[in-house]
Amino acid sequence: MAEQLESLASPLNTIQEKWKLLPAFLKVKGLVKQHIDSFNYFINVEIKKIMKANEKIVSDADPNFYLKYLNIYVGMPDVEEGFNITKPIAPHECRLRDMTYSAPITVDIEYTRGNQRVVRNNLPIGRMPIMLRSSNCVLTGKSPSELAKLKECPLDPGGYFLVKGVEKVILIQEQLSKNRMIVETDRKGLISCSVTSSTHERKTKTYVVQKNAKYFLKHNTFTEDIPIAIAFKAMGVESDQEIVQLIGTDARTMAAVAPSLEECHKAQVFTQKQALRFIGVKVRRSRWGGPKRTRVEEAREVLHSTILAHVPVVKFNFRLKCVYLALMVRRVVQAQAQDRVDDRDYYGNKRLELAGQLLALLFEDLFKKFNAELKKIADQTIPKPRAAQFDIVKHMRQDQITNGLVNAISTGNWTVKRFKMDRAGVTQVLSRLSFISALGMMTRISSQFEKTRKVSGPRSLQPSQWGMLCPSDTPEGEACGLVKNLALMTHITTDSEEQPIQRLAFNLGVEDVHLLSGEELNSQDSYLVMLNGNILGVICDHQHLIRSFRKMRRAGYINEFVSICPNHEHRCVNIASDAGRVCRPYIIVTNGRPMVTNRHIEELTKGYRAFEDFLREGLVEYLDVNEENDCNITLYEADITRDTTHLEIEPFTILGVCAGLIPYPHHNQSPRNTYQCAMGKQAMGAIGYNQHNRIDTLLYLLVFPQRPMVKTKTIELIDYEKLPAGQNATVAVMSYSGYDIEDALILNKSSVDRGFGRCLVYRKQNCTLKRYSNQTFDRVMGPMVDAATRKPIWRHEILDVDGICAPGERVQNKQVLVNKSMPKQTMNPVQTPGQQPEYQDVPITYKGPVDSYVETVLVSSNQEEAFLIKMLLRQTRRPEIGDKFSSRHGQKGVCGLIVNQEDMPFTDQGICPDIIMNPHGFPSRMTVGKLMELLAGKAGVLEGKFHYGTAFGGSKVKDVCEELVQHGFNYQGKDYLTSGITGEPLNAYIYTGPVYYQKLKHMVLDKIHARAKGPRAVLTRQPTEGRSRDGGLRLGEMERDCLIGYGASMLLLERLMISSDQFEVDVCGECGLLGYSGWCQYCKSSRNVSSLKMPYACKLLFQELQSMNIAPRLKLVKYNE
Amino acid sequence: MADLEQIRTRVTLTEHEVINTHSTDFPGNYAGYDDTWSLAKFEEKFRVNIVSLEGSELEFDMVGIDAAIANAFRRILLAEVPTMAIEKVFVHNNTSIIQDEVLAHRLGLIPIHADPRLFEYRQEGDDEGTAEDTLEFHLNVKCTRNPQAPKDSTDPDEIYKDHKVYTKHLKWVPLGNQAELYSEGDIKPVHDDILIAKLRPGQEMDLKLHCVKGIGRDHAKFSPVATASYRLLPEIVLTEEVKGERADRLVRCFSPGVMEVTEENGVKKARVVNSRLDTCSREIFRHPDLKDCVKLNKLRDHFIFSVESTGALAPDVLVCEATKVLMGKCRKFLSELDAAADTEQQNLR
Known part of the structure; x- marks a missing residue:
């Protein structure tokens, strides 16, 4: 004992670089492992169980008839090209051609045809949308170069579906656990x-x-x-x-x-x-x-x-x-x-439901419906006398299951009748605004809790979420705390078999509940053993059970995701092997020593060892939330005591993907990190290596994205450096002019000239050519030629001879992109067969205040339509006043002024800032992390290296500042600046250095709106609403109240009537009803009809009232009487 | 009195702020000083001293002048000395992955070696250009596979030909009589190894580029300097003797070569050697016992200019050009003044 104590007292040699376990973990599992694992489990295991549970169809009409499913498979994704010819398909083709990336579901069946027993193999019953990078996806196991050939980005995480060309994610659903x-x-x-x-x-x-x-x-x-x-x-x-x-x-x-x-x-x-x-x-x-x-x-x-x-x-x-x-x-x-x-x-x-489980629910429902339909057909057809024998295979229709799955994924409406489940918004379109937004979406968890209820319980951060969910990444507003994100190392379990666990438990001394009476069950010296919420039996020495159970798990005899933990209050031991539990890996500590040693890490670095080996050898294990509560986990090796059971791999893994980008987040005020999590998803940058091959509805790219000067371990792990979304700007924290109040930024014009914040905006234009029931079809005509000049008219200037705009052309507002025309008659057959049908022009025109360039034109076909024309239009934008920028610390601001370089302050070295930021942004926001990022960035630039700002670690400010001093800079990062306007030195020392800035997608060009006169709504004759319809700017109730209060009645009249929907009506003074052309139809006279002006909406109201048998009568009085 | 002199001629760096930043030596501001401006006095005080001129970098001292004038030189260098830069790009074909606009932007930023003094500004609205105001370049590159490449090679340099478009691929095409006026070597990009784009087999670019004369205020690509700036000459004054270990620490507070430790009778003493080298990191203020021993000053009228040319013109030429621009501005101002005086006279009459 004394010896043991001594060994405990000796200093622990820390495990160098134990964080290297993390990349190893992510290499095995990938960032979206939970989705892919779940889906794989569904298509490989669960689907077979579902088939087994519904394997036999019998008919009420014929007792001899039966159909039995023998096996079920999900194949590889393919596409039907004509009758019975299929070819394998790559996801990118589905994206471009608006198709569904799906694979056939085939079954082996045994059934009776007449008196024969028939076995048929590989009969398709429907198609299953395939998750990208799942076991049945063509992309799995491919090398980056092979992926490049398939036009796929190697950094794309997968885990989503392609339905009708749209990338859809099935969000993780959080629920209260079942059977508990x-x-x-x-x-x-x-x-x-x-x-x-x-x-x-x-x-x-x-x-x-x-x-x-x-x-x-x-x-x-x-x-x-x-x-x-x-x-x-x-x-x-x-x-x-x-x-x-x-x-x-x-x-x-x-x-x-x-x-x-x-x-x-x-x-x-x-x-x-x-x-x-x-x-x-x-x-x-x-x-x-x-x-x-x-x-x-x-x-x-x-x-x-x-x-x-x-x-x-x-x-x-x-x-x-x-x-x-x-x-x-x-x-x-x-x-x-x-x-x-x-x-x-x-x-x-809580249990998290993933794509696999949700699809399993849906599939079982559809499969049951499919079987019920077959039964119904059998019941109806068998009694009828027929020439041919009844063959059920001929009645197996594929579209029910296919459409059921595709519609559910594409609309997000999950309806499972037998569970009374009717959820909307289960799926979402994968946001491709930036790489981070796509990743962030894959880790998102949506709660079943209604958003409208004002309760704090489910929204607040629960201590048990530690390490499983990101404490920072949640939206603001109504969904706050209900939408969560997974932390970096979280894994979600899938179902594992109960029988072996049950057997093991009985072997370890659990006494079967069936053999016991109530008195024994509730005995004071025994613990109840529960398996997935069901009572298994009773154990006397529960500690022994738990200990040996864990040993077996570490030895690999049972699934690593099975958890066991005692509940002393309830006097029971809970064993869980069900799906949807969140868990994460920990290093096992025994006798005060971590099992993982430097030797292991070394072997890992050399590649002798993978993460699985750590698991298999019992060095590392997964703990779920319940089991975590029975463990004693330390963050650092220095804190290990004799009671310690586990050691954290790295503390920064409690953060998720989005919060992992923030340098020094542990120095920021917490809501700032939350803001950045929301903003990182709006930042422009690179979205994937295949970004130029994609045709998305809207795509924002940065022309010259840069790696951040201050990076974090997370940034390296998620390959943010390969697909960055921002630029390192030299920032001076000072006041300049008056255009920097309220977080506005001052930009250096030369920096902008040289490409700072320059971005590309891609927009898609779609056009399909349809074939109609009367054998007519849409057509595309070449450009119309001006008779005099023999040149295409201006509207058709950019058209190629095929009537579609030519790539590389500049498109102006109202120019035609596709000169499409449509037959006037589409329903009834054309009268005379020889006569050409009449056509009417329905051109696709470009709308926009700024010109675009045609990047690509894609002519293809999708499953339904014969022709699909997609055009990608491009704009290049330089930053302008009003564009939104943000650092990585939740500090957003719009550009307030763009200043010539010669007017900007400069340092002794001649360095001019790219951005001037007002120092008032700091005291109330308390984003100390930003200050530290600046220092570390500056030191990194001088030293020629990247500093780390990893959470709960990273380069120390003291070291960083020492580095600054070595390069002849001030210790505090403050520089002596000279005003560019007066040429004299500034009185204050200015905090200057590089900070990573993101350009956010909100740009003035997309929001700018003003109108003098313009379109009006048909019904009310009032100006239209909204920028897209060139609408008016509303003088609302509050503004109206101001004018009333001020007494500006004529202005009020002008704004609300004359400039809006003034209308001249004839009113009969006799009956007070509306007449027209000086005639009152009610009084049949024109004696008392006078003309007056009123808003058209008012006239409309009167008429609508009249239609409801209410007569609004106007009393007319001469104003001079 | 020494204090007053200090305020008049020095900018002082204290721990938390810079004091005496403004020049205050206006006539009548100080009793006992004659601050009226006279040419003789200016000529006596003013001097320019070229410290180094190496390649495209120039460092010179300008002493005895007001900050406003020195700043004017800096500003003119940055924004008003003209150069030639690619302004119009006619894309005949561009099948590379770089977008036309981005490519044009990149091309625009390439420094062009051509003497802007020999050219005119192009008229607004003129798309064609003439030999007097335009330089034409052609960029015609097509990437192909290298048939001689080793089979198993994956190095793009080996398996492709012309897969990197450099500035050396820019070809100058003389317009009009330009061929007679300029020789082949006169007109070219300053550096021939600037990477413009990368290509893959089958991709090509066929562009016509027009270079025109412009100024940095219009676009940074016309700026003739990478940067032009100045700093004031630092002056370090030891207010008391610093000896022993403190001297060592004191010396370490400054950039190398600013101070040195001398040994006098076995006592180490700190001495200022060359304060010009100091970067003003103000490290001294981190040593509470030393910070009062030293005064950090900067000479208000001693500007150490550093001009880094982009290569179109030599930096010394640029400074002369800047002077000419400033002179032109003065002349214009004077004539405007005269004109104003004339009209006033007429009005009086």
Whole structure:
């Protein structure tokens, strides 16, 4: 012992560069591993389970008929080119041709045709959209050069789908975990325990509630709550003693349960039969007929398959369910005694649903529908006498499953009838604004919680989210805290088999629940063992169980993602192997020493070792949130004590992808980091190596993107340096002119001339040529030629001979891009066959205040339309006043002034800043990280290296400043500047140095709007609204109030009527109704008709009122009377 | 009195701010000083001393002049001395991945070796140009595969030909009588190894470029200097003797060569050697015991100019050109003044 203590006291030699485990981890798993793993599990494993669960179709019409699925496969993505000819397809072609990247789902079946038994293999039943970089994607396992041949970016993470040419991401959905008890207080302050059971068949929620000191079973299928004792009796536990024993025999529990037992006597229910009859009356009957059943049968059926559906009931043996129900009651009693309920927001109680699981739900639904349809066809067709034998294969239609999947992904509406699930917005279009925005989207988690409710609980940062979710990356506003992002090392588990775990548990001394009575289950010296929320049995030495279980896991005998942890309060051990738990890897520490040593890291660096080897050898293991709570984890080796069980790999991994870009984030005020997370996604830069091959609706690129001077480990890991989004600008923190107030920036004109902040904007124009039902079709004509000059008219100037604009041409406003014309008659057949149909011009024209250039023209076809013409238009923009820029610290600002270089201040070396930033941006924002970035950047420039600003680490300010001094600069980074205007020195020393600046997508050119006169809306004759329609600028209620208050009545009249929708009407003085042309149709006279001016909207109102049988009458008085 | 002299002639760097930044020696501002301007006095005080002239870099001292005038030189050098730069790019073909506008921008920034003094400004709206105001270049590059490349090579330099477009590919095409006036070597890009674009087999560019005369205020590409700036001559004054270990520390606070330690009778003493070399890092203020021993000054009227030419003209020529521009401005100003006086006279009459 003394020896041991001594060894503990000796200084630990730290593991050098243990962060190198991180790239190794990411190499294996990639940044979007959770999506890809989940999808792979679905198409390789889950889909087979779904098929197994629905494998047989029988017909009511013919008892001999059956169809049995033998196997199911998802193939490789291909495209149908004509009848029965398919060719493999690459994702990029799908993107360009607006197609779906999908693979056929084929099945092997065995069925009867007449009296024959037939086996058919590889029958397609539909198509499955394939996730990019999943196991069935053509891109997996390809080298960068092979990817380049497929026009794919090697840095693209994959994990999304291509549906109709659109990149769609299925967002990670966060939910409360299923099949777990949760104790909470309801609105009335009463404690209840609820379980959401979810099986392949259905999803139901069961409660045990307390009312008037009695316990009840509550469920949607019951019209009223069932006293708990009756529920027990209905499930076959007839003796009161046994009920109490199951729930618990300690004095407190017995006292709490006693009143509930009386309920039986009140209801005169003593036997199972009586109890079932009692319940049967209270069962809500389903509306559809179904087989006729008695009340008792109905009650038994409900208890069997609806109440606590996830607890298995074999042959109506309700034993396990009773134990489970008793445990629920016990939990309520316990919670009452301790006055403590479970925390819903605790992250161990959450499960994340990924693409694979969501698609599995959808697919099972569609597969069931497909089978039901087949059954219906069989039922209908078999009785009919037919010439040919009934062959079910001929009735298998592919489009139902295909369309179901494609529509769900493309609209984001997830409707699963049997779960009563109807979610909208499950999928989103992958944002390709910048590389980071695409990555950020792949790690996004959306919560099922409604955004409108004003509660802070689910929105606030939970301590249990530590290391799993990024603490900074969440949007502001209504979705704040509900939309989250994964941290860098988070992994999400997929399902793993329960049987081996069960077997192992029994071998390790767990006593089977079926063999035990209530007294033994609730014994004071044993722990309950739960597997995925179900009771497995009882263990005496739970510590031994946990210890050996973990050893087995580390040795690789069971799946590394299975977690085990005790809950001392509930006296149980929870084993979890279900899908959707979040977990992350840790270094294992034993006897005060980390298992990973320098030797291991060395081997890793040399490439002898991969991350899997660390896992396999038990040096590193995954911990989920629940197991984390049973561990003692240190951040640094120096903090290791004897109780330490795990060591963090690197602290900066608690941040996500977006927050990982920020240098020195641990020195910033926390909301600033959150702002930057939102802004990093709007920054322009490079989006992928294939950016010039893509034709996106809108694409922003920076002409000369740069790597940041101050980088972080995360930046290296996610390859931000290869696809950067910003430029290193020399910033002087000082005031200049008056155009820098409110965060405005001053730009150096020479810098702008030389390419700072220059960006490219690409916009897509689409055109399809359709073929109509009457055999007519759209056509594209060549340019129209001016008769006099023999040259194309101005509008057609840029057209090629084929009628489509030529690449490289400059397009001006209102010029034609595609000279398309459409037949006037598209529905009815053309009268005379020889006659040419009449055409009408429907040109695609360019609209925009600034000219564009035609980058590329793509002529292709998609699945439906014969022709698809896509044009990519390009603009190059230099920064101008009003363009938005931001540093990486949530400090956004617009350009307030562009100043000539000679007017800018300069240092003794002649360095002129690119940007002048007002120092008032600092005191209230407290972005110390930005100050540090500047210093580190400056030192890096002088030294010729990149400094690190990694979170919780990075280059130290002291070292950086020392470096500055060595190069003859001031220690504080402040320089002596000379004014460029007066030529005299500035009084203050100015903080100058490089800071990484991002150009954000918001540019004045896209927002600039003014109008004098212009279009009006047809209905009201008022000016149109909005920039896109060249609308007017509204003089709204508040502005109107100002004018009223000021008394400017004539201005008011002018603004609201004369300049808007003035209309002259004829009003009859007699009847007060509107007339026209000096004639009143009501009075049939023109005697008293006078003309006056009113807003057209007012006249419209009168007419609309008249149409509703309300007569608005105007009383006319001569103003001089 | 010494203080007053200090305020008049020195800019002082203190720990947290620069004081006496403005020149205050206006006539009548100080009692006992005659600050009226006279040519004789100016001629006596003013001197220009060329420190170094190497290649495209020039360093010279300008002493005895007001900051405003020195600044005027700097500003004119940056923005008003004309040079030739590519202004119009006629793209006949460009199949490279670089966009036409970006390519044109890159081409524009290439410094062109041509004497702008021999050219006129191009008239506004003139697209064609004449021999007097335009230089024409052609850039015609096509990338091909190298048939002699080793089979297993992946080096682009080996497997492709002409895959990098350099400034050396720019070909000058004389317009009009330009061939007689200028020889082949006169008109060319300053550097022939500036990378313009990269190509891959099958890609080509065929461009016609027009160079015109312009000034830096219009666009930075016309600026004849990479940078032109000045700094004031630093002056380091030891206010007390610094000895021993403190002397060592003191010397280390300044740039190398500014101070040295001398040993006198076994006592180390710090001495200012060449304050001109100091970068004014103000390191001294981090040593509380030393900061009062030294006064950091800068001479208000001693400007150390550094001019870095882009290569079109030699830096010394540029300074002369800048002087001419300034003289032109003065002349214009004077004539404007005269004209104003004349009109006033007429009005009076």
